[in-house]
Amino acid sequence: MEPRQAWGAFSIITILADAIVVAALLSYGFEPVLVGAIALIALLVYFYVVYKRYHVEVVPEEDIKKFEDPADLRILCTIYGLDPEGGETDIRNRLLDFARWNRDSAFIWIAPKAVQYFGAALEIPPPPRTTSARTVKSLLREGEDSELDLSRINKCPICDSMTSKEDSICKVCGADLRFYTRLQDSKVGRLVLSHKSEEVRRKLRYEVRELERDK
Numbered sequence: 001m002e003p004r005q006a007w008g009a010f011s012i013i014t015i016l017a018d019a020i021v022v023a024a025l026l027s028y029g030f031e032p033v034l035v036g037a038i039a040l041i042a043l044l045v046y047f048y049v050v051y052k053r054y055h056v057e058v059v060p061e062e063d064i065k066k067f068e069d070p071a072d073l074r075i076l077c078t079i080y081g082l083d084p085e086g087g088e089t090d091i092r093n094r095l096l097d098f099a100r101w102n103r104d105s106a107f108i109w110i111a112p113k114a115v116q117y118f119g120a121a122l123e124i125p126p127p128p129r130t131t132s133a134r135t136v137k138s139l140l141r142e143g144e145d146s147e148l149d150l151s152r153i154n155k156c157p158i159c160d161s162m163t164s165k166e167d168s169i170c171k172v173c174g175a176d177l178r179f180y181t182r183l184q185d186s187k188v189g190r191l192v193l194s195h196k197s198e199e200v201r202r203k204l205r206y207e208v209r210e211l212e213r214d215k
């Protein structure tokens, strides 16, 4: 099930639910104009949130090569609804295939499992899809661009700890400050960051607890 279709199916259900609530409120004698306005606002909010949250950028091939932490690649797979299991090379190749497949579109729809489930339950057939026969070699190339001014970064985008002007690596969590600060400029990057910082904070909390116990 393609996320886009799944959202279509889910939206039909949302609109129906909205209509049912409207009918119920009207039957209770509520003011039709008021009910209509609320129903319209609810739908607008729904579509706005879905569009803002689930219509994200495709990370291009070149950028995928710059991701060094396998955990980040796994997060990216989860965001795009790809299988996050396997070794680093497998995950990277999966993402590269995905980037090639979507190279003509800057944005793509993503959908959480619950929404995909709705789409599948309504049995909307997926569009025909040809598979790429090309095999992709593992590519781990260091990003060479570093124009981003470090003095403008004052906070680690992963763990929120303060950084000094000379730091290129966070002293607390070890994050590459340039790389992750750049990620903040895209929606998909912010999604990666929110997953990542959750993981890192959990780990940091755990380590602190371990230290306390050792005392």
Ligand SMILES: [Zn+2]
Binding pocket: 156, 157, 158, 159, 160, 161, 170, 171, 172, 173, 174, 175
């Ligand atoms: Zn940090």
